[in-house]
Amino acid sequence: MNAxxxxxxxxxxxxxxxxxxxxxxxxxxLAIPRKKVPPYVGVRTLKDLAELATIEYxxxxxxxxxxxxxxGDRKILFEAAATVKAGIDLNELTDQDIKxxxxxxxxxxxxxxxxxxxxxxxxxxxxxxxxxxxxRSDFSNQEKDGLLSQGEKDIRxxxxxxxxxxRAARNARILVESWLKKMGFEAVRVVFKDQRGRP
Amino acid sequence: MKRILAVLQIxxxxxxxxxxxxxxxxxxxxxxxxxxxxxxQPRIDETPVIIQQVKNIAQMFTQxxxxxxxxxxxxxxxxxxxxxxxxxxxxxxxxxxxxxxxELSEKSIIRRDKSxxxxxxxxxxxxxxxxxxxxxxxxxxxxxxxxxSKKFHEDARRIFDRNARDKGILKNSTEQGRQMLExxxxxxxxxxxxxxxxxx
Numbered sequence: 001m002n003a004x005x006x007x008x009x010x011x012x013x014x015x016x017x018x019x020x021x022x023x024x025x026x027x028x029x030l031a032i033p034r035k036k037v038p039p040y041v042g043v044r045t046l047k048d049l050a051e052l053a054t055i056e057y058x059x060x061x062x063x064x065x066x067x068x069x070x071x072g073d074r075k076i077l078f079e080a081a082a083t084v085k086a087g088i089d090l091n092e093l094t095d096q097d098i099k100x101x102x103x104x105x106x107x108x109x110x111x112x113x114x115x116x117x118x119x120x121x122x123x124x125x126x127x128x129x130x131x132x133x134x135x136r137s138d139f140s141n142q143e144k145d146g147l148l149s150q151g152e153k154d155i156r157x158x159x160x161x162x163x164x165x166x167r168a169a170r171n172a173r174i175l176v177e178s179w180l181k182k183m184g185f186e187a188v189r190v191v192f193k194d195q196r197g198r199p
Numbered sequence: 200m201k202r203i204l205a206v207l208q209i210x211x212x213x214x215x216x217x218x219x220x221x222x223x224x225x226x227x228x229x230x231x232x233x234x235x236x237x238x239x240q241p242r243i244d245e246t247p248v249i250i251q252q253v254k255n256i257a258q259m260f261t262q263x264x265x266x267x268x269x270x271x272x273x274x275x276x277x278x279x280x281x282x283x284x285x286x287x288x289x290x291x292x293x294x295x296x297x298x299x300x301x302e303l304s305e306k307s308i309i310r311r312d313k314s315x316x317x318x319x320x321x322x323x324x325x326x327x328x329x330x331x332x333x334x335x336x337x338x339x340x341x342x343x344x345x346x347x348s349k350k351f352h353e354d355a356r357r358i359f360d361r362n363a364r365d366k367g368i369l370k371n372s373t374e375q376g377r378q379m380l381e382x383x384x385x386x387x388x389x390x391x392x393x394x395x396x397x398x399x
Binding site (some may be wrong): 011014017018019021022025026028029032044045046047048049050051052053054055056057058059060061062063064065066081082083085087090093095098100103106112116117118119120121122123125126130131138140141142143144145146147148149150151152153154155158159162169171175180182183184 | 204207209211212215218219220221222240241242243244246247249250251252253254255256258259260261262263264265266267278286288294297301303305308309310315326328329330331332334335339342343345346348349352353355362365366367368371375379383386387388
């Protein structure tokens with residue numbers, strides 16, 4: 001008969017102890033600040049280049065993302081634009097790549113063309129649609145940057161599969177031929193090396 | 200009564216476990232609960248890339264300036280009932296400078312036997328590149344709209360441009376362009392090469 005009140009008082013004591021432990025832990029939690037990794041700022045450097053860009057593609061892509069959940073959806077849509085420039089790296093040009101037959105005939109072996117620059121300017125990006133359910137948080141700036149980064153990656157991959165390098169080579173040939181003719185060469189032959197640098 | 204006490208004890212024990220875990224997650228010793236439940240990276244939908252314009256250009260890149268900058272908007276005060284805003288991000292990118300050779304005319308190249316004179320336009324900044332992958336948000340407080348964030352990103356590009364000019368990108372670009380063309384013309388057999396670059 002007396003066992004029940006004893007058990008009850010023991011349970012109450014246990015609850016009180018647990019409560020006290022929780023309060024103590026809550027205080028510890030509030031006292032510890034969230035860890036923030038300090039931003040690393042790298043060294044500013046200038047570097048020499050010797051590149052000739054001969055073609056510029058302006059492309060667009062719709063970046064869309066749907067975050068579907070049972071407690072509500074989030075949907076966002078951007079229009080992103082990028083500029084891609086391709087051409088040749090003249091640093092790869094060596095003495096052996098220019099052959100003079102006489103004062104008026106020249107053969108030049110140019111390096112294989114490549115993509116030299118990829119630029120997605122913020123002013124060319126537009127948020128077309130953005131909607132979040134009542135129980136969902138809005139898209140944060142970090143999330144938007146992450147989605148646009150994926151768009152950037154996709155544009156890079158798809159542009160590389162287009163005919164940009166062939167056009168860059170064709171324009172480089174036209175440019176070099178016209179300059180050398182302006183310099184007085186009568187016969188100009190332009191050839192391209194392959195990706196491994198072989199003629 | 201017994202059951203209620205037992206349930207209460209379980210709830211309190213779970214709360215204790217959570218509170219033991221939370222400070223360790225805060226200091227980075229354990230992954231946060233949020234990251235455990237949201238491991239999947241969002242994937243954008245598959246959409247095509249459309250070519251809007253193809254332009255033939257003749258630009259000679261002679262200098263690049265790599266930069267990293269911590270951009271802090273400071274606290275942006277908002278109306279009484281709204282939360283103040285603040286955005287700190289790290290921007291990484293490059294500034295490219297060089298010459299626009301499409302400005303060259305017939306009169307820009309003069310050849311006399313083994314001598315050549317080439318007149319170039321002034322070196323200028325051709326591109327400032329900070330792509331979306333070059334922006335890293337560090338602190339984001341309050342609701343920052345896309346248009347606001349775009350303005351800050353554009354401002355970061357202007358800072359990159361200014362920093363590159365302060366570091367002497369145009370002077371270096373001019374010098375590198377001169378050296379590069381001299382080397383090229385000598386390979387073509389010219390003995391005297393004179394590169395004249397207009398002042399910007």
